[in-house]
Amino acid sequence: MLLSSSATCHQEQQARPQSQPQSQPPKPKNLKPLTPSQRAFLSSALRVNQAGELAATLIYTAQTPPVVNREPHLKPLMKHMYDQEAGHLTYFNGLLAKHRVRPTALYPVWSVLATGLGWSTAVLGKEAAMACTEAVETEIGAHYNAQIRRLIEMVTEWEAEGYEVGDEIRNLTKELGRIRDEELEHLDHAVEHDAHKARPYWLLTGAIQAGCRGAIWASERV
Numbered sequence: 001m002l003l004s005s006s007a008t009c010h011q012e013q014q015a016r017p018q019s020q021p022q023s024q025p026p027k028p029k030n031l032k033p034l035t036p037s038q039r040a041f042l043s044s045a046l047r048v049n050q051a052g053e054l055a056a057t058l059i060y061t062a063q064t065p066p067v068v069n070r071e072p073h074l075k076p077l078m079k080h081m082y083d084q085e086a087g088h089l090t091y092f093n094g095l096l097a098k099h100r101v102r103p104t105a106l107y108p109v110w111s112v113l114a115t116g117l118g119w120s121t122a123v124l125g126k127e128a129a130m131a132c133t134e135a136v137e138t139e140i141g142a143h144y145n146a147q148i149r150r151l152i153e154m155v156t157e158w159e160a161e162g163y164e165v166g167d168e169i170r171n172l173t174k175e176l177g178r179i180r181d182e183e184l185e186h187l188d189h190a191v192e193h194d195a196h197k198a199r200p201y202w203l204l205t206g207a208i209q210a211g212c213r214g215a216i217w218a219s220e221r222v
């Protein structure tokens, strides 16, 4: 069941002997069940996020050898960005398993395309590799922001109706904010390391951003 919140709604507490007042279980939260559209949104959000983070780890894995070969001083930066992506992937892998959300059926396609994108931009040079990161993170930052906005709308609506908000939804919103900030940090690193000097910059970043939008659209659905 996905981020279930209703199982304990309005349960009556069992009467307890007066001699055991401290052993009472915590009062169940007054949580509103997810609507079908909220459930569908959360499933597709987790699915597309996991696919995106898998792609990110593969892009950095493919980029790192050619980039570091030419620019050894970039090794710590590439490792730092890879490590953060691996952490994001582990987080979403855990949520998919916990809530039994199926991964995207396009997993093998994205794996091949992400590795190809990482490798081909890196062999063009450090600038193209960084332009790739800038383009990807621009799209991913906007993508996470849209999800965070939708979650805040859900939470605001529940609170206005007098319901409590479950820890899972609060934690997911907080974690998406943290991950979004790390993606935008990668974007800043890419610009600092000459992403804008890539040639042809607009063609490269435009094509990669369009590809990301297509991949997000497809992974949300398939």
Ligand SMILES: [Fe+2]
Pocket (backbone or CB within 6 Å): 053, 056, 084, 085, 088, 179, 183
């Ligand atoms: Fe990431």
Ligand SMILES: [Fe+2]
Pocket (backbone or CB within 6 Å): 056, 085, 137, 140, 182, 183, 186
């Ligand atoms: Fe990233």
